[in-house]
Amino acid sequence: MERPKAEVCVPAETKRVAEAVFRGKNRYIAAFDKMTQLFSDEQFDHLYSHRGQPGFSPARLSIVTILQFCEGLSDRDAVDAVRSRIDWKYVLCLELEHPGFDSSVLSEFRTRLVEGGAESLLFDTVLQFMIGKGVVKTKGTQRTDSTHILAAVRGLNTLERVVETMRHALNALAHTAPDWLRAMARSSTITLHGA
Numbered sequence: 001m002e003r004p005k006a007e008v009c010v011p012a013e014t015k016r017v018a019e020a021v022f023r024g025k026n027r028y029i030a031a032f033d034k035m036t037q038l039f040s041d042e043q044f045d046h047l048y049s050h051r052g053q054p055g056f057s058p059a060r061l062s063i064v065t066i067l068q069f070c071e072g073l074s075d076r077d078a079v080d081a082v083r084s085r086i087d088w089k090y091v092l093c094l095e096l097e098h099p100g101f102d103s104s105v106l107s108e109f110r111t112r113l114v115e116g117g118a119e120s121l122l123f124d125t126v127l128q129f130m131i132g133k134g135v136v137k138t139k140g141t142q143r144t145d146s147t148h149i150l151a152a153v154r155g156l157n158t159l160e161r162v163v164e165t166m167r168h169a170l171n172a173l174a175h176t177a178p179d180w181l182r183a184m185a186r187s188s189t190i191t192l193h194g195a
Helices: 012-022 027-035 041-047 058-071 075-084 086-091 104-115 121-132 147-176 178-194
Strands: none
Touching: 012 086, 027 086, 041 058, 041 104, 058 075, 058 086, 058 104, 058 121, 075 086, 075 104, 147 178
């Protein structure tokens, strides 16, 4: 997939609506205004081919991943937030009409990071920014291996795949054996309420 380019300025209409709605009282917008360009697509060059269909910007996917972590959202919920929330559109520099992307893109992005040996890239970039702003002191050691964070990312990927597999199986059963599925759903409900 070709490496796409992200715009780094907030579209005028998105900015106008966000300012009217939030009036300077949104943590993501306030943080974005201080950070502006935390990630660039060039940081992810080694993970993407330069041929093929353009995809969603890896710099934007990095921001989505961080926002997703901050709010404890599943991939599906994070994509819904990209599609529907003004503050997320502001931070991602997207037009209000932007339709977002499929939730599988987030899983593919995390897989790309892990397979490309770049799993610490997001953490290291945020850490360097914080050091530059004086939020984190340079004396002492900051852990950049973050094994618990890497494990959480891998766990999220696995959980998302299990949920998507279950959803797909239930949808297939709903089409091929709807009566059996209804009976199983009723017996599960009775068991749950009776327990």
